[in-house]
Amino acid sequence: MELSTLKNNFYNLYRAELMESKKQVAVKTYFSPGRVNLIGEHIDYSGGMVLPCAINLGTYAVVSRRTDQTVKIMSLNFEEMGILSFELDQIENKPEMDWANYPMGVFNEFIKRGHVIDQGFNILFYGDLPNGAGLSSSASIEVLTATIINDYLSFGFTKTELALLCQKSENEFNGMNCGIMDQFSVAHGVKDHAIFLNCDTLEYELIPAALKDYRLMIINTNKKRGLVDSEYNMRRRECEVALEIIQKGFDQRTIQYLCDLTPVEFLDVAPLLNEDTVYKRAYHSVVENFRVHESKKALSNGNLIAFGEWMYSSHESLKNYFQVSCKELDIIVDLSRNMRGVLGARMTGAGFGGCAIALVEKDKCDYYMEKVGRSYNVKTGLKATFYIAEIADGAGVVHESF
Structure with missing residues (x-):
């Protein structure tokens, strides 16, 4: 999907909220990749090294701030669910929130750590990763949400800290006992480089991975x-x-x-x-x-x-x-x-x-x-x-x- 189309969808969905604002509203667009593990499967929990990389398929978000405590989110991949919303002081995992529990869990993790989020957000998501195919669509949307919050509110988290925060959110808020590789790869990806990573110590090295005439x-x-x-x-x-x-x-x-x-x-x-x-x-x-x-x-x-x-x-x-x-x-x-x-x-x-x-x-x-x-x-x-x-x-x- 073209970014211009995504932004037009955003403006159409949140037109009323944007028009209510008494001042000009900043609108930003973000991207968070998926990841593939090039080699090193099922050894992260045995002290082994992994070699993942971020890919150019992933999740986009168009974002603006609100003047209240409400977060309104929608995904064009789940249009039938419409706009979902939650209050920043009333966050809990709910089955009816479905996919939205992943970004909601990230908001919850920031707040649990004592970071003040004093205004809500309007967020429109769109992803071109296939769901459930093992390309880390959940980590992509988690790190995307954390990046949005960290950027807008200038919290100053490092990429590694954001990855760990997102892993904790998925482990505790969503009950998925994932390791760190997915979130780490999504946060630390560098074009044309793989990540030689020790998932236990989080020591890593960027490895040139120019594929030349191959894809x-x-x-x-x-x-x-x-x-x-x-x-x-x-x-x-x-x-x-x-x-x-x-x-x-x-x-x-x-x-x-x-x-x-x-x-x-x-x-x-x-x-x-x-x-x-x-x-x-x-x-x-x-x-x-x-x-x-x-x-x-x-x-x-x-x-x-x-x-x-x-x-x-x-x-x-x-x-x-x-x-x-x-x-x-x-x-x-x-x-x-x-x-x-x-x-x-x-x-x-x-x-x-x-x-x-x-x-x-x-x-x-x-x-x-x-x-x-x-x-x-x-x-x-x-x-x-x-x-x-x-x-x-x-x-x-x-x-x-x-």
């Missing part, structure tokens, strides 16, 4: 993700069991996380893991962390061929060792592997559906979408949705007028 293709399988929460908890527990066993039998040094081990060290302790499932979870964790470090080197050196091979290797591990893939994701990756002009592909996100990513030669993108889309439909009966994404900057103001 980052996002493929939504449109397979509804199932079992994510229960299987996530099970995988996490299996990793904990593996770590407990290894800690008792590894005497070279103290091991706090599975990913503290190198692949060579893992070979030494592998015989301790008698149960096949626990062995597989630990193997994936250790080797995936190694893949992230090698991928960092490959991207830094502009070696996209090597990076693509690590992508394929990551997917095979997620499929066979961590067992969080599904038939639909595997088909996308297999089809990609057999096409010229594709350097690598893998599932991204929690798994069991959602999205895959592929590194596709720029001139072959149209052919890729047509060929893979047709074959995928024949094999699954589903229609995949394709997005050509760019690695983008994090949340911020994109336009301002008076």
Whole structure:
């Protein structure tokens, strides 16, 4: 959607409120990206590194202040719900507020911390991220809301502080036990750079990720993700069991996380893991962390061929060792592997559906979408949705007028 169209919608929706103001009202437009994790899946809770990036698909907002204590919000993605509103001194999670509980939770978190928000807002949201596909639409709208509040009220929060605030909001106000990677990536994104991030310490490094003659293709399988929460908890527990066993039998040094081990060290302790499932979870964790470090080197050196091979290797591990893939994701990756002009592909996100990513030669993108889309439909009966994404900057103001 063009920004001019979005702004026209805003003025039409909030015309009465704007005309009531006795002075000229400042109207700002903001953008907050989604994110994909290029590599490093299901290892953040095992002390591993991740390599996400912000993308140019995300959430827009047109904003003005009000003179009362009311916040009026609407999303063009949920037009049937109309304008929703809440009072700044009466914030609580309500099922009927649906998607609006995410921005409302961010307002609540600022207020809980003692920051005075003395006037309300009119906000119109619009997003071009597919919901529920694992591209962090919730983190996008949370960081967007936090950026709006921080900017208008000059609270001076850093990007990391905003990310942590949004994570806490999602954990406590919305009851979603997410990690920090999504909010951190959305806040800290830098164009043409990936983020080499330790989710435990929040130490990070920006890694050049110029894709040259290739494009980052996002493929939504449109397979509804199932079992994510229960299987996530099970995988996490299996990793904990593996770590407990290894800690008792590894005497070279103290091991706090599975990913503290190198692949060579893992070979030494592998015989301790008698149960096949626990062995597989630990193997994936250790080797995936190694893949992230090698991928960092490959991207830094502009070696996209090597990076693509690590992508394929990551997917095979997620499929066979961590067992969080599904038939639909595997088909996308297999089809990609057999096409010229594709350097690598893998599932991204929690798994069991959602999205895959592929590194596709720029001139072959149209052919890729047509060929893979047709074959995928024949094999699954589903229609995949394709997005050509760019690695983008994090949340911020994109336009301002008076």
